[in-house]
Amino acid sequence: MFSDFDPLDLKPGQMVSDWRIVRRVGRGGYAVVYEVEKDGQRFALKLACQTERSPDPKQTDARARREAACLQQLNHGHIIRMLGQGRWPGALSGFHYIVLEFVDGYTLARWVERTHPTPHEVVVLFLKLFDALEHMHARGVLHRDLSLRNIMVTKDGEPVLIDFGAADYATAEELTDGPLPPGTPRNRSPEAQSFWEENRLKPGARYTFKATDDIFALGANLYDVLADPTPESSEGRPVLNSMVITPPTPHRATQGRVPMELSAYAMRLISRDLEVRPATAKDARRPLADLARFEGEDWRERPIHPAPLPLRREPVEGEPVLAPASADAAPVPSAAQRRRRRPWLRPVFVGLLALSVFAAVVAVFLLHRPPQPESPPVTRSAPADQPPASSPLTEKPTSRPARLASALPTQKEVSPSVKLPDNSPTLTNGVPNPQQVQRASGRRVPSKVEQCMLLVASVAWLEAGCTGVQKRPDPxxxxxxxxxxxxxxxxxxxxxxxxxxxxxxxxxxxxxxxxxxxxxxxxxxxxxxxxxxxxxxxxxxxxxxxxxxxxxxxxxxxxxxxxxxxxxxxxxxxxxxxxxxxxxxxxxxxxxxxxxxxxxxxxxxxxxxxx
The missing domain is CATH 2.40.128 (Lipocalin)
Structure with missing residues (x-):
């Protein structure tokens, strides 16, 4: 019927009703998203049509209608707004489309990579997200796919929940064909994961998605933001929803850059014990309001993930090499000269390799010495006595703006690989004492000197062409x-x-x-x-x-x-x-x-x- 155009590949300048196509910015499970323009303003237009990732193409139109119904019930500053809907090109039988506000910013993962936030900035950001989740749940709406891709951060540092394509509300018709609703496997709650493992081969089994599942998913995002400097692209991330494996705490994963109070809170959100995990978004938001008042350099000055140092560019073959800054400095040898000198460097390399092996032996000896008595840990000062903000929405912007092409991705996150299990103790309501953590693990925390020794040894080991470390669970x-x-x-x-x-x-x-x-x-x-x-x-x-x-x-x-x-x-x-x-x-x-x-x-x- 509509053979004169491809809804998946509309060209710039084409019109969808009154909206002019600017570019395509994303493709999801049942729709494609375009940046559009009208009266000099930018918007996002989500066009419902079958894509190669459509899990149930017969339900495409029904999913679009349900997403619009969910958005109509919501009105919050940190939830994307729907501005209109319709059908095109035919008013009765065309493709269903939804017009949304255009979020000019980054995905949550990209925000972490580009702005290197402090613990306080992360706390303020998630305080706003849990406020939005509380608003959503109070109106009977469940997002069901709170992932790193479906949380945007504007150039002004304001978070926005997007992509309600998998959302549901209390009186909606059932559209799911499998045991679980569509979503991001990594962010499933432990109880949802267990249900899937036990019922994935049972055609009629259906999991009842609850508010606690959304809370776990948002907690999983917080964990990834705290524990990983590149939370979306990293390989080997630890599994979060296992009933058997406990991931390392963010405090441990960052070598102490995440304060222990914030680390313990994040572990509560992803606890496999429902008695430990907050039951409502309001319960999850309260501790963040307290953490937002903590002062100190480790909260407000030091980034969780330090910015990586830029790598020095290698000269291109045939490119002239600049003279050194000092007149007395020796000239830079050419590539041919370096190749001629290379045989003379072999004895030096062998000597360095032997020295590295010796350093590794010394490091192993040091790491296996009985732990020395330590002085009692210094107790962290309580938060400053400041009145809580009247609303989490009044906090200052949390990001340091950087130029980046805006995007509104909607495609689902693929299933990640799983990291090996960690032996760190499970955190519950309390904040662990560093000495208790040390006694529980039975390991002494290596000093900086010991860590450097191990690093030198590992580099030498790899340069020597030996095999990598064996990846397997611990005995x-x-x-x-x-x-x-x-x-x-x-x-x-x-x-x-x-x-x-x-x-x-x-x-x-x-x-x-x-x-x-x-x-x-x-x-x-x-x-x-x-x-x-x-x-x-x-x-x-x-x-x-x-x-x-x-x-x-x-x-x-x-x-x-x-x-x-x-x-x-x-x-x-x-x-x-x-x-x-x-x-x-x-x-x-x-x-x-x-x-x-x-x-x-x-x-x-x-x-x-x-x-």
């Missing part, structure tokens, strides 16, 4: 409950069997019969659900086991921590992948970084101690 005891369950419920004899049950690593990659025809698969870090390929004592063939894979090391490592018994009960277990008594599964030909190739079927071992 630790299997929980007592799991040992008892494996013995009593499954009849597994840990320490006596030569092998454990054979399993299909991930049931989503095909059945056992399909594995016989196509035995290999490409793997990635993350949760998996496997199945026993044969009976093993009391455990029946086909019994599902939930676990996690690590794939960034020299082998593919896997731990399965929960078994689904007949009748619906689950019990904890400790089952790890093995290959001819060697821990893990071999990476095969064709493996690439981040995408190793391995077998779909593997042997396992029931253990009392994770190796």
């Amino acid at each position: 630790e005891p299997c929980p007592k409950e799991a040992v008892e369950a494996m013995w009593k419920e499954l009849g597994w004899h840990m320490g006596y069997d030569t092998s454990g049950p054979g399993i299909l690593l991930d049931v989503t990659k095909g059945s056992l019969e399909e594995a016989d025809e196509q035995p290999l698969a490409v793997w990635k870090d993350g949760p998996v659900t496997g199945a026993l390929i044969r009976p093993h004592y009391k455990a029946p063939a086909g019994m599902r086991v939930d676990g996690h894979l690590w794939t960034t090391g020299d082998r593919i490592y896997g731990r399965y921590v929960r078994a689904h018994l007949p009748g619906g009960r689950t019990v904890p277990i400790c089952l790890e992948l093995t290959d001819v008594r060697e821990l893990g599964s071999e990476k095969l030909e064709g493996s690439k970084p981040g995408a190793p190739v391995g077998t779909k079927v593997s042997e396992t071992q029931a253990v009392k101690q994770w190796r």
Whole structure:
């Protein structure tokens, strides 16, 4: 019917009703977003049409109508405003479009990378975001996809929640076809993640999304902002919604640049315990109002992530080299001269390498000495006695503006890779004492000298062409409950069997019969659900086991921590992948970084101690 144009690729100058196309700025799950102009002002126009990422193309129009219905109920300074809607090119049968205010700024992740905010600036920003979330929930609207891409920060430092394409409200019709609503997997709450793991193969299962899920998602964004200087593009970020793995605290991840009070608050927001996590956005906002009054250089002067030093540009081949500033300085040798001198540098390099190895040995010795008594930690001063601001919206702008092309992205964030588990203690309501953290971990914090020694050794190691550090979970005891369950419920004899049950690593990659025809698969870090390929004592063939894979090391490592018994009960277990008594599964030909190739079927071992 509308064969004379492509709604996914409208050209500058084309008209959509009264709006003139300027450029395309993003493409989401069910729509494409254009920057448009009318009467000399800029706006964003979201045109509902099927894209290559549409999860359910038949529901495209319904999703557009529901997004408009959600936005009509909201009126908040930090939530994007809808200015109009309609259909085009036909008033009755055309594509549904929504006109929104144009947010001239950065995504939340880009804001962190460009402005290098202080802890106070981050606190003020999230104080406003939780105020917007409180307004939204009070009107029965759930965003359901609060991600780094769906939070913008204007050039004046004001945050804005955007992209309500996955939003829902109390009386809306059900549009979800899967167990979970569309959204960003990284920001799912632990209870939503557990529901998905248990019901992803059940067509009729539906998760009831709640306000606490939005609170967790916003907390996950806060964690990423605090713990990572490039929160959107970093690889190997720690998983946040696992019932097994606890991520490192922001205080630890930044070597103390995030104050412990703010770090503890962020860990509360992403706690797997619903009794610890705030139940409402209002409860989540109150501590931020207190943290916003803290004074001191570590809160208001020192950036969480220091700006990286610019790299000196290497001269281009054939480019003339400038003379040194000092007349007495030696001239810069040419590339040919440097190549001729290179053989004379080899003995020096060998000597430096030997020195580096010696430094590594000294560092290891220092790191394994018994911890020396430390003086009691200095107690942080309480916040200044200042009256709280009448409204979080009256705070000063939080960013330092920088020139950057504006954007309004709406595409969904892809599933990230998973970092190895961290041994840091779990934070709850209290703020941990540094000595308590040290005793809990059993490790002494290395000094600056020791850290430098290790750095020198690691650089020398890499320059020598040696393999990188092995990426695998740390050894630790299997929980007592799991040992008892494996013995009593499954009849597994840990320490006596030569092998454990054979399993299909991930049931989503095909059945056992399909594995016989196509035995290999490409793997990635993350949760998996496997199945026993044969009976093993009391455990029946086909019994599902939930676990996690690590794939960034020299082998593919896997731990399965929960078994689904007949009748619906689950019990904890400790089952790890093995290959001819060697821990893990071999990476095969064709493996690439981040995408190793391995077998779909593997042997396992029931253990009392994770190796």
